[in-house]
Amino acid sequence: MALGAALCAHPAVRQEWRALTNSQKASYISAVQCLQRLPGTTNLPGARTRFDDFQAIHVLMSEEIHLVGQFLPWHRRLLNVFETALREECAFHGVIPYWDWSQDVDSGLPLARSPVFDAVHGFGGNGADVPDYAGQFGNLTLLSSAGWVAPGAGGGCVLDGPFAAYNLSVGPGTTPTNHCLQRALNDNISGFLSGARVASVLRQPTFEAFRVELEGAPVTTGMRLHDGGHNAIGGEMGDRFSSPGDPIFYLHHAFLDKLWWQWAGLKFPSRLDEVSGRSTPSPPFASVSLDFELDMKNLGPVVKIREMMDIRNNALCYTYQ
Numbered sequence: 001m002a003l004g005a006a007l008c009a010h011p012a013v014r015q016e017w018r019a020l021t022n023s024q025k026a027s028y029i030s031a032v033q034c035l036q037r038l039p040g041t042t043n044l045p046g047a048r049t050r051f052d053d054f055q056a057i058h059v060l061m062s063e064e065i066h067l068v069g070q071f072l073p074w075h076r077r078l079l080n081v082f083e084t085a086l087r088e089e090c091a092f093h094g095v096i097p098y099w100d101w102s103q104d105v106d107s108g109l110p111l112a113r114s115p116v117f118d119a120v121h122g123f124g125g126n127g128a129d130v131p132d133y134a135g136q137f138g139n140l141t142l143l144s145s146a147g148w149v150a151p152g153a154g155g156g157c158v159l160d161g162p163f164a165a166y167n168l169s170v171g172p173g174t175t176p177t178n179h180c181l182q183r184a185l186n187d188n189i190s191g192f193l194s195g196a197r198v199a200s201v202l203r204q205p206t207f208e209a210f211r212v213e214l215e216g217a218p219v220t221t222g223m224r225l226h227d228g229g230h231n232a233i234g235g236e237m238g239d240r241f242s243s244p245g246d247p248i249f250y251l252h253h254a255f256l257d258k259l260w261w262q263w264a265g266l267k268f269p270s271r272l273d274e275v276s277g278r279s280t281p282s283p284p285f286a287s288v289s290l291d292f293e294l295d296m297k298n299l300g301p302v303v304k305i306r307e308m309m310d311i312r313n314n315a316l317c318y319t320y321q
């Protein structure tokens with residue numbers, strides 16, 4: 001096959017949040033706020049705005065896109081259609097940034113001190129402290145079995161920053177409900193997000209081992225990078241259905257996408273063809289191949305995993321710094 005046959009001439013460079021200038025940060029945040037003002041076009045349950053549309057498709061597809069071989073390609077495609085909307089509907093000229101949380105964890109500072117949670121040049125901080133917060137579903141026992149230690153502060157509405165006032169109408173879970181953006185930053189989960197953990201995921205010899213070690217519980221017994229990042233932020237981000245309601249979702253997934261690209265780069269070009277895994281979380285299982293179709297409903301045309309393998313191709317056209 002001819003992967004790499006049509007590489008784009010000028011790939012956009014996705015950068016880590018703290019590498020952006022304040023004006024680049026502001027333009028990304030304004031573009032996301034623009035999607036939050038535009039009326040939705042999908043009519044997916046609960047979706048009122050264009051921003052909600054992308055959250056709603058994640059709710060709708062959630063059972064088909066996690067713990068499966070298409071997990072990474074599907075989320076790459078989600079970021080791709082989200083970025084396209086930012087550009088075409090909100091005159092955004094930049095790219096989705098990523099958040100490398102391992103830099104914060106390795107610094108030894110609390111997550112709340114990360115530049116991504118800055119109230120002015122970031123996504124706002126923790127949620128208001130709710131005593132005895134027990135998680136989005138009032139049940140954190142699942143998290144404890146995955147290595148979760150103790151609740152952090154927070155759990156309530158985010159109080160500052162550009163997204164504190166946004167009314168979410170998709171989620172939590174699968175039930176459309178009006179609610180605020182919630183966070184429950186938890187430094188007890190940070191250990192799953194260290195630079196050493198990232199390095200160990202990158203050492204995995206096959207795509208199969210890599211995707212499992214990256215995604216985490218319940219396929220693994222403890223948390224890994226993907227679920228660790230979701231749960232360390234908590235609130236909406238801790239919700240496996242409606243997590244894209246927190247705009248930080250896109251930066252977390254961009255970092256996971258970067259790690260996939262970095263892992264592929266360790267054995268170039270053979271890993272550009274390497275995809276595997278079951279296609280459904282429960283039996284009967286089929287195996288995904290490059291011809292597996294990624295469904296975005298009416299957010300964008302169906303594409304095959306094959307088209308998501310090389311980020312330098314004309315359809316994707318980006319790279320990471």
Ligand SMILES: [Cu+2]
Binds near residue numbers: 058065066
């Ligand atoms: Cu997801």
